[in-house]
Amino acid sequence: ETGVTQSPTHLIKTRGQQVTLRCSSQSGHNTVSWYQQALGQGPQFIFQYYREEENGRGNFPPRFSGLQFPNYSSELNVNALELDDSALYLCASSLTGAYTEQFFGPGTRLTVL
Amino acid sequence: AQSVAQPEDQVNVAEGNPLTVKCTYSVSGNPYLFWYVQYPNRGLQFLLKYITGDNLVKGSYGFEAEFNKSQTSFHLKKPSALVSDSALYFCAVRALSGGYQKVTFGTGTKLQVIP
Numbered sequence: 001e002t003g004v005t006q007s008p009t010h011l012i013k014t015r016g017q018q019v020t021l022r023c024s025s026q027s028g029h030n031t032v033s034w035y036q037q038a039l040g041q042g043p044q045f046i047f048q049y050y051r052e053e054e055n056g057r058g059n060f061p062p063r064f065s066g067l068q069f070p071n072y073s074s075e076l077n078v079n080a081l082e083l084d085d086s087a088l089y090l091c092a093s094s095l096t097g098a099y100t101e102q103f104f105g106p107g108t109r110l111t112v113l
Numbered sequence: 114a115q116s117v118a119q120p121e122d123q124v125n126v127a128e129g130n131p132l133t134v135k136c137t138y139s140v141s142g143n144p145y146l147f148w149y150v151q152y153p154n155r156g157l158q159f160l161l162k163y164i165t166g167d168n169l170v171k172g173s174y175g176f177e178a179e180f181n182k183s184q185t186s187f188h189l190k191k192p193s194a195l196v197s198d199s200a201l202y203f204c205a206v207r208a209l210s211g212g213y214q215k216v217t218f219g220t221g222t223k224l225q226v227i228p
Contacts, residue, residue, distance in 0.1 A: 004156070033216065042117075042203055042218035043157070056214035090156055098207045098214050099145045099164045104156035 023091030
């Protein structure tokens with residue numbers, strides 16, 4: 001059984017650029033969620049995808065968007081990067097259902113200069 | 114709106130002593146409550162969850178948590194702390210809101226177990 005993987009590990013971008021982060025779900029999981037974790041803070045829920053459709057979203061602007069593919073892997077896209085977007089981005093996979101626990105990847109550290 | 118509060122930024126406990134990490138929540142509807150642990154430069158690892166039924170739930174590494182509906186709390190406990198338990202602990206609530214699932218994490222509590 002393979003765990004959740006994310007790429008890249010680290011990324012440096014400049015303000016105004018666009019970025020794509022990638023996630024491969026744990027085998028058998030059909031739901032993926034993305035979180036933003038600023039330094040010293042708890043993870044903030046960005047959105048969740050189930051069967052390639054968004055079925056949950058936190059308080060993030062539309063420039064944060066995502067995709068889920070038929071193999072349940074996922075992408076997080078952020079347009080028009082701002083300095084405050086610098087954070088650790090976590091991907092988590094799970095079975096469907098609000099009662100299921102999530103399995104997290106190691107994260108992508110994004111730095112916006 | 115749902116929320117999670119972890120009132121203590123840091124908890125210090127001597128090795129071998131019992132530990133408690135506090136969590137309170139606010140949510141409309143039935144809450145699904147979770148505890149996760151994060152080690153430095155790592156993602157979060159699931160410890161335990163409360164869905165329904167017995168108010169005392171047992172999880173990984175000897176941890177347990179007590180659900181108290183009247184106090185809207187879900188405190189994490191362990192009878193005897195280990196130095197290796199030192200890490201950052203997050204409480205989370207997952208619930209349906211307007212037909213959508215939403216997950217809210219607390220701000221985290223750093224547990225320091227002193228040898």
